[in-house]
Amino acid sequence: MIATLDDLDVEGTTVGVRVDVNSPIDDDGRLADDARLRAHVDTLSELVDRGGRVAVLAHQGRPGGDDFVSLESHADRLSELLGQPVDYVDATFTEAAREAIRGLGNGDCVVLENTRFYSEEYMEFDPERAARTHLVEGLESVLDAYVNDAFAAAHRSQPSLVGLPTVLPSYAGRVMESELDVLGSIEETDEPRVYVLGGAKVPDSIDVAWSVLEKGLADHVLTAGVVGNVFLIADGVDLGDASSDFIYEQGYWDEIDRAADLLDAYGDRIALPRDVAVARNGERHELGVNALPPGDEESAMDIGESTLDYYRRILDDAETIILNGPAGVFEDDRFQTGTRQLYGAATAIPTSIVGGGDTASALRRLGIDDFSHISTGGGAALRMLTAESLPAVTALENAPHQPAADD
Numbered sequence: 001m002i003a004t005l006d007d008l009d010v011e012g013t014t015v016g017v018r019v020d021v022n023s024p025i026d027d028d029g030r031l032a033d034d035a036r037l038r039a040h041v042d043t044l045s046e047l048v049d050r051g052g053r054v055a056v057l058a059h060q061g062r063p064g065g066d067d068f069v070s071l072e073s074h075a076d077r078l079s080e081l082l083g084q085p086v087d088y089v090d091a092t093f094t095e096a097a098r099e100a101i102r103g104l105g106n107g108d109c110v111v112l113e114n115t116r117f118y119s120e121e122y123m124e125f126d127p128e129r130a131a132r133t134h135l136v137e138g139l140e141s142v143l144d145a146y147v148n149d150a151f152a153a154a155h156r157s158q159p160s161l162v163g164l165p166t167v168l169p170s171y172a173g174r175v176m177e178s179e180l181d182v183l184g185s186i187e188e189t190d191e192p193r194v195y196v197l198g199g200a201k202v203p204d205s206i207d208v209a210w211s212v213l214e215k216g217l218a219d220h221v222l223t224a225g226v227v228g229n230v231f232l233i234a235d236g237v238d239l240g241d242a243s244s245d246f247i248y249e250q251g252y253w254d255e256i257d258r259a260a261d262l263l264d265a266y267g268d269r270i271a272l273p274r275d276v277a278v279a280r281n282g283e284r285h286e287l288g289v290n291a292l293p294p295g296d297e298e299s300a301m302d303i304g305e306s307t308l309d310y311y312r313r314i315l316d317d318a319e320t321i322i323l324n325g326p327a328g329v330f331e332d333d334r335f336q337t338g339t340r341q342l343y344g345a346a347t348a349i350p351t352s353i354v355g356g357g358d359t360a361s362a363l364r365r366l367g368i369d370d371f372s373h374i375s376t377g378g379g380a381a382l383r384m385l386t387a388e389s390l391p392a393v394t395a396l397e398n399a400p401h402q403p404a405a406d407d
């Protein structure tokens with residue numbers, strides 16, 4: 001049983017709120033897309049409106065990456081979104097941070113510095129050990145409560161996600177609540193239930209496929225993107241050197257054997273692309289699988305019309321569809337068709353659930369957003385779809401001061 005904001009007496013309470021605003025960053029090191037910030041506005045505005053003293057904790061990027069930047073521009077944007085001043089302090093758990101938190105009045109909000117500027121926050125710990133890190137020990141004394149709204153990071157066992165809820169009364173924010181509500185009860189959705197696995201996270205997608213087929217959750221698994229390419233090769237199709245080299249370079253070669261095992265076990269419920277699109281003379285060119293391999297240097301970048309017809313026929317009967325990852329290289333106009341049409345068809349199905357942070361924002365840019373639920377998480381959503389527990393969710397379940405089960 002996880003406590004929510006409904007269980008928290010907010011007025012005058014100093015709350016540490018973990019959000020996931022890990023976002024694309026522009027060449028000047030500033031926020032380039034505010035979708036993830038907007039997702040947390042409900043939680044944050046509720047807390048300030050109810051008189052909370054709000055300290056926001058978040059990570060941005062990974063050490064060494066171009067997007068590993070300060071949260072100053074996130075704070076600026078948050079101020080616009082909340083319609084009130086939001087302070088930023090370039091400290092996370094030191095005396096400067098504690099001073100900023102102690103200085104909050106009711107309804108005030110401050111954004112602390114990128115948690116991953118501190119090495120412990122980029123390591124995974126069990127909750128008890130995480131509770132003895134500098135970040136947790138530094139903040140514990142100035143916080144009355146902890147709210148986790150960072151569903152997209154809930155598969156990470158890092159101090160701000162599993163350590164703070166070990167020592168503070170803890171609550172799920174509104175994003176976390178709605179994600180757990182939808183993704184935690186997939187088995188209650190209507191059948192036939194179809195999973196579409198596309199994109200480039202091949203090992204994760206194969207884990208999901210195994211799990212949902214084994215548990216009988218999926219009536220059909222439709223494959224696309226790099227995932228579809230791996231299944232085609234596993235089925236004996238020669239996709240040519242360019243696609244094979246790409247899969248090899250990504251370190252996914254072993255996944256071909258796993259895909260072949262899956263086809264052996266559940267081939268009747270797994271649908272493979274019937275054609276692919278390549279770039280020929282600078283234009284999109286579709287090739288049936290019987291016409292493969294493609295020319296030298298031609299890579300399978302999207303699914304083609306014949307695959308879309310086949311997949312649409314399967315979708316005709318579906319009551320629930322769960323999609324993860326694009327059908328092709330949607331960043332290139334020539335290879336957007338598969339994603340546009342497949343996801344477009346999915347919006348007509350009564351229950352449509354999309355996982356995958358990057359895919360979700362791309363879909364919004366394509367103007368396709370009429371789904372029952374668009375998850376804020378990529379990796380976290382995939383983990384939930386395999387019915388695996390997420391460390392940050394478990395930490396919330398085990399946190400002190402939980403409401404009684406019959407509350």
Ligand SMILES: Nc1ncnc2c1ncn2[C@@H]1O[C@H](COP(=O)(O)OP(=O)(O)O)[C@@H](O)[C@H]1O
Nearest residue numbers: 199200201225226300301328329356358359378
């Ligand atoms: N056939 C393909 N070949 C190469 N890359 C692909 C192909 N299909 C999809 N992709 C790439 O997959 C990436 C997104 O996949 P993924 O990271 O799994 O999605 P998400 O971020 O939503 O979880 C996109 O950058 C897209 O270009």
Ligand SMILES: O=C(OP(=O)(O)O)[C@H](O)COP(=O)(O)O
Nearest residue numbers: 020022152153357377378379380
């Ligand atoms: O963007 C995130 O995950 P996602 O790419 O799976 O959606 C989260 O912020 C987690 O980031 P991480 O994968 O660097 O731990």
